Amino acid sequence: MTQLSKLLESIITRANVNLREFADVEPHIRNLVPHEHFSNFYAFYALTLHHPLHFKFRESCLSGTYFLGKCDVQRSILYKSDIRGDELKRRGDMFEIDGMKIKVYSDEFIAIRDSYLLKTLVHNYSHDPENLEKFAIRNTVALHWSNIHGSPVVGCLLEPFATVDFTSAQNCVFGAHSYVQVGDLAHTYVKPGRVWVRYEGAFEFDYQFPQEVLDRYVHYEVGTCPTGIMMDYVEDRQEDFIPVYSAVNQSVSIPVPRGASLSPYAVVKGETSIDENVLVCQRAYLAEASLGHGANAQENCYIVHSRLDGYNVTAHGGKIIHAHCEANCFVGFNAFVHGTPESPLQIGKGCIVMPHTIIDASEALSIPPGTLVWGYIQNADDLRRNSVSLSRLRDFSGETEFGTMRFSGSGRAFVDAFSSRIRHILEANGAYYDPATGEGAGHAQKNNDMAFNIVQPYPAGRNKGLYPTLEISPATDDFFGDDD
Amino acid sequence: MTQLSKLLESIITRANVNLREFADVEPHIRNLVPHEHFSNFYAFYALTLHHPLHFKFRESCLSGTYFLGKCDVQRSILYKSDIRGDELKRRGDMFEIDGMKIKVYSDEFIAIRDSYLLKTLVHNYSHDPENLEKFAIRNTVALHWSNIHGSPVVGCLLEPFATVDFTSAQNCVFGAHSYVQVGDLAHTYVKPGRVWVRYEGAFEFDYQFPQEVLDRYVHYEVGTCPTGIMMDYVEDRQEDFIPVYSAVNQSVSIPVPRGASLSPYAVVKGETSIDENVLVCQRAYLAEASLGHGANAQENCYIVHSRLDGYNVTAHGGKIIHAHCEANCFVGFNAFVHGTPESPLQIGKGCIVMPHTIIDASEALSIPPGTLVWGYIQNADDLRRNSVSLSRLRDFSGETEFGTMRFSGSGRAFVDAFSSRIRHILEANGAYYDPATGEGAGHAQKNNDMAFNIVQPYPAGRNKGLYPTLEISPATDDFFGDDD
Known part of the structure; x- marks a missing residue:
């Protein structure tokens, strides 16, 4: 033995x-x-x-x-x-x-x-x-x-x-x-x-x-x-990591602007760009992706044929495909946000895509700004049953069902907890870093060197x-x- | 500071x-x-x-x-x-x-x-x-x-x-x-x-x-x-080591026969081959080289456009260029054995090229089998003044000058000491390894895995x-x- x-x-x-x-x-x-x-x-x-x-x-x-x-x-x-x-x-x-x-x-x-x-x-x-x-x-x-x-x-x-x-x-x-x-x-x-x-x-x-x-x-x-x-999506892209792990002191393939960092253990393909204060962690996968100011791409995430306008969080294992995420969108752990060229996704400003949400669009979908989404969404009907506007939720207190989701307690407390958490994530990742004063340094800045x-x-x-x-x-x- | x-x-x-x-x-x-x-x-x-x-x-x-x-x-x-x-x-x-x-x-x-x-x-x-x-x-x-x-x-x-x-x-x-x-x-x-x-x-x-x-x-x-x-020779080839040190788990580029080992941190170029029980150490440099059974190429050595017939020792920093070394030749530390296509070198069976010897041929040179050489050699005249046959040296006792070299004491003791050392080196490097019995394993075998x-x-x-x-x-x- x-x-x-x-x-x-x-x-x-x-x-x-x-x-x-x-x-x-x-x-x-x-x-x-x-x-x-x-x-x-x-x-x-x-x-x-x-x-x-x-x-x-x-x-x-x-x-x-x-x-x-x-x-x-x-x-x-x-x-x-x-x-x-x-x-x-x-x-x-x-x-x-x-x-x-x-x-x-x-x-x-x-x-x-x-x-x-x-x-x-x-x-x-x-x-x-x-x-x-x-x-x-x-x-x-x-x-x-x-x-x-x-x-x-x-x-x-x-x-x-x-x-x-x-x-x-x-x-x-x-x-x-x-x-x-x-x-x-x-x-x-x-x-x-x-x-x-x-x-x-x-x-x-x-x-x-x-x-x-x-x-x-x-x-x-x-x-x-x-x-x-979901597993197929990940497995189909495993080979792209082989060259990344075969080199010592891998060099970085795209421009890394001030305040940003791109792990040499990330995959970067196609026309991909990152803006200032962007954090790309190891084992992130970017292909035909554009990440705006202060956006982050955490470990095991996939951002493919997609645009993130800035201050976006893509949590560990989050997948964003054929989507346009407006500023301050949050996409949680292991979420699968999958549009196609024919059925693209638009995610409005400040939306929260709950962890583990599966959006697999069979038609073009647009999620209005300030929406909380969860569950399984293929079309506009599903979206209605699996979302609530953050302002409506904030005003709610008690016990109810929002479509497929049971909620009880203070909507304000829930929304505030999430908002403050997202703010912490952006802060910790260095999204608000000011190169003039050096203030606000986070992972994006510290992960260099x-x-x-x-x-x-x-x-x-x-x-x-x-x-x-x-x-x-x-x-x-x-x-x-x-x-x- | x-x-x-x-x-x-x-x-x-x-x-x-x-x-x-x-x-x-x-x-x-x-x-x-x-x-x-x-x-x-x-x-x-x-x-x-x-x-x-x-x-x-x-x-x-x-x-x-x-x-x-x-x-x-x-x-x-x-x-x-x-x-x-x-x-x-x-x-x-x-x-x-x-x-x-x-x-x-x-x-x-x-x-x-x-x-x-x-x-x-x-x-x-x-x-x-x-x-x-x-x-x-x-x-x-x-x-x-x-x-x-x-x-x-x-x-x-x-x-x-x-x-x-x-x-x-x-x-x-x-x-x-x-x-x-x-x-x-x-x-x-x-x-x-x-x-x-x-x-x-x-x-x-x-x-x-x-x-x-x-x-x-x-x-x-x-x-x-x-x-x-000598320094120029080394410096001119430093770039060839860059790819070798840039990959993790570098793969080996030529066949490695039974009992042999080739360090992934060696440079191998051109038509190069190694035979059974050959040891090629890290930072060895082989180009258009053929290494016979049980030959070794130690750290920082260069073997270029050369053939080694077998059981050859190329000690640390030894350089062999445009030479044919017959079996059981020893080329010592930092020796520089440099022929050219026009002035090739032939080194006979069982020769000992003393450490630090510089042979820089301006004409074709053939060193007879069983010769000890040292010093600086460009042509046949130099060779006469910088060599002695091992059999003649073995029979000598006393104090004399062999050409440019002063010798005193027992020639037999000197030759025996060198011979037994060369045998130790070949043994330690696994030149005599027998795959049938597993006996005689040395660095060539142990450096795999x-x-x-x-x-x-x-x-x-x-x-x-x-x-x-x-x-x-x-x-x-x-x-x-x-x-x-």
Whole structure:
């Protein structure tokens, strides 16, 4: 038995202890990735001026995974994942919640233990006041294109395209293409295709994708790769990433204006342009795309034959095809916004496309400015049932159904929470950066001057596919004294 | 003052304390490499099944340097060097010298401290019984294309193309293109172009290159890059290495037969072929070259328009151009064996071309089998004055001049020592590997299944050009227990 096989067994055992009331992760992952594949890809981590540095990797397989920030990985299998620790709290930060102020005693780090993450995006902007110094992912299995976003997860199973967002989750199963943003969650089974946002005492948003839509777009059979239109869209473009990952110090192919940054690990094709303060993250895919001032293209997103007017957010895994997004549009995690040349999409100013929304246009569609959309939309009728104007929602309080979506609580609180979150995202990404004063710098500015370091697994033998033990920490400051 | 500037000052101070009787290293290195260059290159290290792994890098600049084996680098600047730790002694090895047996208590490692190595090759096969567990390079400055070969050096200055071979050296200066293999050396100034081999109580070989030859081939002015024909030859081919270092997991361009290995970091051009059990190391350069069974091409060597019949050694920095080397020829460190289409070279079976020999043919030359050659050779007359047949030398005992070379002691001891060393080199490189039994495996076989890891310096800021602190060690063995 190879060390890698033992590692897989060990992860199964650990995750199953937590998940014993609902799930057995073993059939999900035992034969999912041929072991051969685990030794075919290098892992890499970024060295920058702007992010505290500490990487520690032990007893793990890291194939194809990208790391940024402070990360400590032990007894885990990460396969082509993205572990992005660029919004970790720092020593000395003050954290405020419900009027309480708590001091952060040491730099926060991402600690991944006994877990299996497959093409998972981990972003660390977490809001868990109970664990300020450690962002933990433990005894957890997360499958294709799932997102763990600001969410410490312990003993969880995330099926393909599931997103756990701003939620501290313990012993939960998140079904395929489910989206959850509920603060805290324990011992809960979340059905595939549920989109659920709740702020205790303030509001609740609940939508359930019909089974037939899931079957067409994100179909998951235990132990296999997901199938369906969304997966096909991603798989059909995987080859374009090969040259990107084959070069050391890849050069950038299009002009990068002031305040913008374009990851050398993004795919850029055709007539594509980016404007000032644009952020293009690694594994973003741009083809015939135009990104206006301060727009961002986050990890695993696809922007194809589309124009974004500016200050647009395209969240992790968001896909925008044959669409024109006016300024300040938000397209959430794993949303699939798919127009065609015959049925183009127009998305008005300030619209919010909820995470996981599937718009697959069978006719030209125009979404009016200031609209919240969700669910599954093919035509104007669907759009009516799966949208509400933000101004109408803001004035609502109580319990109702807006078309296919159940809402309760304060519409104002919901709209304000989303708006402030979108503002945070744009700020953090550097959309408002002013080069004259240097104020407002965010990821778009800080992601320049990155150096990439490559780690390889053992190429053969009983450790094949495992990585050696590695620890990397900052150059000692002032080791020659301070006498200059 | 940047950290890198402080580091440079610190190295100058440390080396100068040791070298205070002869030399001030400061004018040699202060302005030699523009600081900008130190942040332009990545360092890399190999992960294999066959070499104990431990890398520790601290407070150093490692630009472009290659590491293999166990290496610990602190407060040093290594620039495009090769640190090859693949013949380090292992824990439990017994070391014999003068009838005494000494046990090696822990795996030997290369420890580089307070040193500046510029395009230097460090090979660790050391014979120093007084420091079995630590191969030390300390307070030392070594310049372009120098070799530190099995030689612990403390407080030394190696000028360009100098070689210190099987010598424990303390507080010495080695002039440009000097070659020293003398066992122990302290407080000695070795003139440029001296080729000096001595085994206390057995023999001594001594040759001095004329100044005008040095001026033409390896001219060194303090504080500048060396100039001359040998340096031009190398510099003119530097661009060919750019694509080699630009790809991750470079693929190999010619067939690699059984038992052979071709480093992905070698340059291979034109009609080039390698036979079974051939070893081609990283930074070797092959163009229109044919390497017969068990031949090797070591680091920084150039084999161009040439044929090697088999079991040939081309040592570090050896250059063979328009030559036909019959079987079992040895071409030593930094030798320059340069024929032309009009004046080709023929080197007979079992010849030994001494390290640093310069053959620059102005007419076709044929060196008879079993000949030892040295010095500077352009034509048949020169060849007579700079060679002796190995059989004649073997029969000699006493003190004499063979042409331009002074020899004293036992010819037999000298020839036997060289022959046994060449045999060791061929054995260590796997030339005699038998695929049927698996016996005789050496570097040629063990260098397959290598994975390369890339480390980058800080790209900007006050640490620009410095590398973060890095420690890499083996995957914990059997961390899941032994129950399979």
